Amino acid sequence: MAWSFFVPEHGADRMGRDGALYEIAQWFPRAAVYDDVRGWNIEPYLGQGEFYLDYGDYSLAVTVPAGYIVAATGALQNAREVLTPVQRARHAALVEGRAAGAPHRVLVVEHPAVITVTRRVGAAGHVLADEARLAAAGISLCQTDRGGDVTYHGPGQVVIYPIVDLQRLHLGIHAYIRALEEAAIRTCAAWGIGCHREGGATGVWVDSGAPSAGDLQEGAVASTSRKIAAIGVRVSRSATLHGMALNVHPELSHFDLIVPCGLHGRRVTSMREILGAACPPSQDVALRLAAEVISALNGR
Numbered sequence: 001m002a003w004s005f006f007v008p009e010h011g012a013d014r015m016g017r018d019g020a021l022y023e024i025a026q027w028f029p030r031a032a033v034y035d036d037v038r039g040w041n042i043e044p045y046l047g048q049g050e051f052y053l054d055y056g057d058y059s060l061a062v063t064v065p066a067g068y069i070v071a072a073t074g075a076l077q078n079a080r081e082v083l084t085p086v087q088r089a090r091h092a093a094l095v096e097g098r099a100a101g102a103p104h105r106v107l108v109v110e111h112p113a114v115i116t117v118t119r120r121v122g123a124a125g126h127v128l129a130d131e132a133r134l135a136a137a138g139i140s141l142c143q144t145d146r147g148g149d150v151t152y153h154g155p156g157q158v159v160i161y162p163i164v165d166l167q168r169l170h171l172g173i174h175a176y177i178r179a180l181e182e183a184a185i186r187t188c189a190a191w192g193i194g195c196h197r198e199g200g201a202t203g204v205w206v207d208s209g210a211p212s213a214g215d216l217q218e219g220a221v222a223s224t225s226r227k228i229a230a231i232g233v234r235v236s237r238s239a240t241l242h243g244m245a246l247n248v249h250p251e252l253s254h255f256d257l258i259v260p261c262g263l264h265g266r267r268v269t270s271m272r273e274i275l276g277a278a279c280p281p282s283q284d285v286a287l288r289l290a291a292e293v294i295s296a297l298n299g300r
Helices: 085-096 131-136 173-189 252-257 271-278 282-297
Strands: 016-018 021-023 033-035 039-041 105-109 114-117 140-143 150-153 157-163 196-198 201-207 225-236 239-247
Touching (some): 085 105, 173 282
Antiparallel strands (some): 201 225
């Protein structure tokens, strides 16, 4: 199949001109396909512009005028990492139904192995492994529109995505982040793990003893703490997207492939690393964390 088109100056969301930039999305003409396992699949896309072709390969060429730079072309390598249609739809419903009191939502998920990088200047440089090494480890690399820097998600990590109306909750963004931290602190405390916040370093930390020589990289700050929960959020029209990841029993060596959250010399830990065989199942932690998030957001 051959397909081409001109990028319109004024198109749909993420398609068209935005100042000096041209954004290209929703470009792929998804065809119905058939296999003997799932039958016909006519699902056009998994997210707003993130088309998913899991039955073959395709190539993309972008032709631009002289003097223009192609900053990136997108290839959806990890369909579950991006915000799904369900998340987007619930976010839109929350905003549109604000006057009618549309319900808040709290989604709990587990991602396949993926490193997500924000658009923050320097964030891409905090990925320490090249594409070949990531591929060998079975890790995808994706850009994200949340706040923060670079992070890792994978099996054994509970990720929670509150889709809530901060306006109705009478919360500012900083109070919202503090509520997420509080929920993680309470969740860890339920299994006897003492955690705390640290000024200037969003997230939840555990005192894990003196740092080793391997912990101290160039530009590092010596600390006895290791991060057990990371937070990266986005707020659009007072409604939240993205959220928080709590390490239950992820593959910790995967964090060595990045500078987590852009904080040099700051290491991560997990409930399993601390508790050993007493580490609870991810499902139990997910249920407790969701309950604690709901409680913290309601000021309890």
